[in-house]
Amino acid sequence: MTEQESLQLIPAANLAPEGNRLQHLFKKEKIKLYLKKKFPIVQWFPNYSWQFFQCDFIAGMTVAMTVIPQGLAYARIADLPPQFGLYSSFMSPFVYCIFGTSKDITLGPTAIMSLMTTSFCSSSIKNDSTCALILAFVAGFIQLMMGLFHLGFLISFISGPVLSAFTTAAAVTIGFSQVKHIFGLKKIPKDFIHCVYFTFAKLDETNVWDFILGISCIISLYFIKKFRSIDWDDEDEPITFSQKVARKFLWLFGTAANAVVVIVAVSITFAIINIYPDKADFTLTGDIQSGLPPFRLPNFTIKQGNFTQTTGEIFSDIGVGFFIIPLIGIIETMAIGKSFARKNCYKLDATQEFVAMGTANILGSFVSAYPVAGSFSRTAINAQSSVKTPAGGVVTGFVVLVALIVLAPVFKYIPTAALAAIIISAVIQMVDLQIIRKMWNMQKTDLFIYFITLISSFALGIEYGILIGIGISLFPLLYPLSRPNIQIQQSSPPVINLELGLQFPAADYFEDTIIDMLNTTIRAHYLILDCQKIFSLDYTAIKNRTFCAKIPKNFTGKIEPPDVHGRSETFCKYRKGARDTN
Structure with missing residues (x-):
């Protein structure tokens, strides 16, 4: 008896348990792979060690010393009370530890996201955070959906020149908005052009105490940060x-330059105020609400006294911000994440990063956090601190929570000039002027797009500037699709060659061009359309009158339209029985 025959004699009932067991193992393995993909913490946590904890603890503490003063400063850009900068700094590291795939990225408040928040969330009630929290919730939901439906390719349509111009415009706008705090000026408009005008117009109202402190902080930050990049010549030699x-x-x-400058500024300010109470006139941050924010769903309406703003009115005011904020946050985070992933030799899962960011923003809105993204400066510090896993963010989050509970009474003595100096020192590094020379040498069209985006951002606002830049940068991509190159090979019969695809934007143009050729230059009763270079056809193009012949399902080559009668005909008469195209 052969082996095949022996197998056929085995009862099916005896094979069923083995088959069920294999099927069960397959499902179990599939679940494990799914959990590892959707919850990356499952991959690295089982191998977590004491050595990893030491590195993560040091990195988390170091990042915390940077994020606390930055959070307080960025909240001012977002036009929110300072404590909201800290509210936005502790939830996202916890979430990213579970869902993130990069060991280096630190999520939290950033200068650009803070500026975008105040651009779309202007409230008639002072210090009202309702719009900012709604924006974080909806933006997070959109980012989460983009990750679940693999829509990350959309950010590829934002070109490098547009992104560079947007970043430069945001840096200049943010930096100049803080100049008023360096000079101690009051009642300066937020709009960039008016901000520039009134800042210079009110220079005679400069607060000397704020000016001296602000300039001293900027200079101190510049030199203190040099210590972290000292190039030691004896790195290859043994040292004690x-x-x-x-x-x-x-x-x-x-x-820890930011934290050092803030601590020293607070100490100097406190001492001078106590020594010269009648002369010292520093502008201080003021009282900061201590304690943790309540965990609750953001309010979707605003009610204060007789003023009421419905959910529909809030959504109408935010408008396009619901789409710009998620995209900018993703672009900012992915650019940072890819850079450090290449540098440190590990793979970044872009889809999972969208899920991590979306979840961080959604849960962050429950603890009064405005939209967050990846921070380049803090991510660089995290990487330089030899962080091993995303658990470093957990340490950062706990330190921020402790600061909210214990240090909040001290924060009110922080001078606004010191916070302004921190912001200016951070955003000035975002200005990249070298790209102008590169675009001039490589592609002058990109330079045109760059300047249009830059000028639009200053004149109309960065939220409109980036939309204009995206629209202009897409034009060179869409124009060839709407006006494909049509070449005529003078033979008998003439052959028409098309480059690229014949999509719906080009359907009418192709038809009109062929009609003009038949009426002027081509003298033939029928034409051959060579489709060897066409990579795709859509429904609109197929329904075009020039495609009246029956197209077989296995179409790979040429289409011969029916005969025409006279040069003025458009060879669009249907053959009998060929009205339906495949």
Whole structure:
């Protein structure tokens, strides 16, 4: 008896348990793969070690010393009370630890997202955060859906020149909006052009105390940050333990430059106010609400006294911000994440990053956080601190929570000039002027798009500038699709060659061009359309009158239209029985 025959004699009932067991194992393995993909923490946490914890703890503490003063400063850009910058700094690291795929990225408030928030969330009630929290919730939901439906390719349509111009415009706008705090000026409009005008117009109202402190902080930040990038010439030579400790201290001192400057500024301000109470006139941050924010769904209406704003009115006011904020947040985070993933040799899952960002913004809105994104400066600090896993963000989150509970009473003594200096020092690094020379040498069309986006951002606002830039940059891509190159090979019969696809934007143009050729240059009773270079056809193009012949399902080559009678005909008469095209 052969082996095949013996297998056929085995009862089906005896094979069923084995088949069920294999099917069960397959489903179990499939579930494991799904959990590892959707919850990356499952991949690295089982191998977590004490050595990893030490590195993550140091990195988390270092990032926390940067994010606390930055959070307080960025909340001012978002036109929110300072504590909202800290509210936006602790939830996102916790969420990213579970869903994120990069060990380096730190989510939290950024200068660009803060500026975008205040652009779309202007409230008639002072310090009202309702619109900002709604924006975070909806933006997070959109980002989450983009991740679940794999729509990340949409950000590919934002070109490099548009993104660079947007970043430069945002940096200049943010930086100049803080100049008023350096000079201690009051009642300066938010609009960029008016902000520039009234800042110069009111220079005679400069607060000398704020000006001296602000300039001193900017200079101090510049030199202190140099300590973290000292190039030691004897790196390949053995050094003593004391030298290692000294170098590590200098690096940590330079990395915590923001925290160092804020602590020193608070100390100096507090001392001068107590010594010269009648002369010192520093502008301080003021009282900051201490404690943790309540965990609750954001309110979708605004009610204060006799003023009421419905959900529909809020959504109408935010408008296009619901789409710009998620895209900008994703672009900012992905650009940072890809850069550090390549540098540190690991793979970044773009789809999962969308899910992580969306979940962070949704849950963040429950704790009064406005929209967050990846921070380049804090991510760089995180990577330089030898972080091993996303658990470093958990340490950062806990430190921020402790600061909210314990240090809130001290924050009111922080001078606004010191916070303005931190913002200016951070955003000035975002201005990239080298790209202008590169675009001039490589593609002058990109330079035109760059300047149009830049000028539009300054004149109309960065939210409209980026939309105009995207529209203009898409024009060179769409024009060839609407006006394909049509070549005529003078033979008998003439052959028409088309480049690219014949999509719906080009359907009418193709028909009109062929009609003109038949009426002027082509003298033939029928034509041959060579489709070898056409990569796609859509329904509109197929329904075009020039495609009246029966197109077989296995179509790969040429279409011969029916005969025409006279040069003025458009060879569009249907053959009998060929009215339906495939």
